[in-house]
Amino acid sequence: MAAGSIRARVRAEMIDEIKAIARKHLASDGANLSLRAVARDMGMVSSAIYRYFPSRDDLLTALIMDAYNALGAAVEQADDTVEDRADLRGRWLAACHGVRRWALANPAEYALLFGSPVPGYAAPQDTIAAASRTPLTLIRILEDGVSRGLLSDPGPDSLPDGVRTDLDRLRESTLPDVPSALLARGTVGWIHLFGAVSFELFGQLNNVIEAREEYFDHQMRLAADLVLG
């Protein structure tokens, strides 16, 4: 057993090192990750990588999982820094800035998560739990607001039936105490946040907005008015 776990440990270290080098290549060369280049950096031959990852897609999946979890952790931590837990607006804005900060620090990994999907690649089911971590953090702020009596149902909001059904199903599987209309506003806030970060990171703001951080903050404040009322 002890020896077995030695092997397992050495194997885990190899996997970690491969992922670390792959992340470095991802950061410098963008999404088209070369297995052979990673192998070269490790002083190995390319076929040896296949001992640890059955294919390039599996390596990408591992990186995606790690990235989702890193982003989720960053956002959760950003939310936790706000001491006054009743300050919903402060928590919401902190979480938004947490997403942006992580994205700016890890642009290639952000692009992997939220950029155009890789052609042949289909995200396995395992990723969705990790992927939900960030939106869950946002929605938990709303839930907190409801349970503290700080947020009220914004009213029917003329929510379409189909959307109401979707949100009901979503609520059953995750969070109980958020009214549908509020949940809808939360998802809208999450989508806008994602759009703003992607816009900035993918270069759509070039030659248009230079005061990036101020602009982002201004946007998030406007959106927060919409979400938190």
Add this chain to the structure above:
Amino acid sequence: MAAGSIRARVRAEMIDEIKAIARKHLASDGANLSLRAVARDMGMVSSAIYRYFPSRDDLLTALIMDAYNALGAAVEQADDTVEDRADLRGRWLAACHGVRRWALANPAEYALLFGSPVPGYAAPQDTIAAASRTPLTLIRILEDGVSRGLLSDPGPDSLPDGVRTDLDRLRESTLPDVPSALLARGTVGWIHLFGAVSFELFGQLNNVIEAREEYFDHQMRLAADLVLG
């Protein structure tokens, strides 16, 4: 001259055919476009393509330009279908749905425009004019509203100084008669629109929202309240 233009015409037809086939491959195989595959489909050898496009990136650039213009035209047309030009909200929503409709019909080209940037690729200056067509259409709706007296300055909106400077510069180079705070709200609307379409197209809504069109419409109505007051 006559003979020269015959040559030029044949050449233009070849270029069009290459682009058409490339678009088809883009739609089926995603962003990693293979020059050799395009050449095969044309019954040519790969090196012959280089008579018409100096590199794969140049072919991509041509496709990007076309896509920007097609999207811009679709949005402009969507705006034009609203007969009551004073119905700002109707025009705004029509333009939003126009973007989504075009994106759903041309997902690969949309991904080319708004997805993660291709690693080595830098968009040439020529593209920015074509790229501005869509946001200009949106902002023109706001301008119309201002000149008709239907929209008023939403007030300082506590617009940060840096953002105000950026928007002043932007206004000088394009549209004169939109107050900064309103312009800021317009860009926020555009970013949210982009985020919503990307979210749907890039698969982030999978297993979450099924009533896609209703959800999109609901979102855009909420955002329109923010933009148009």
Add this chain to the structure above:
DNA sequence: CACATTCGAGAGCACTGCTCTTGACTCGAC
């Protein structure tokens, strides 16, 4: 100690973007 498993290396296949050369063709001026 002997066996089984795991590992890295290497060769090889089919593919990619791209360059260069070669030979055929067409066009337009003399």
Add this chain to the structure above:
DNA sequence: GTCGAGTCAAGAGCAGTGCTCTCGAATGTG
């Protein structure tokens, strides 16, 4: 009408890619 200039497609070739398979060598287990 002929000849030179320009244009074109084809082919070979280079360096790179993901991936498969085989072959020794090292390693931990019984």
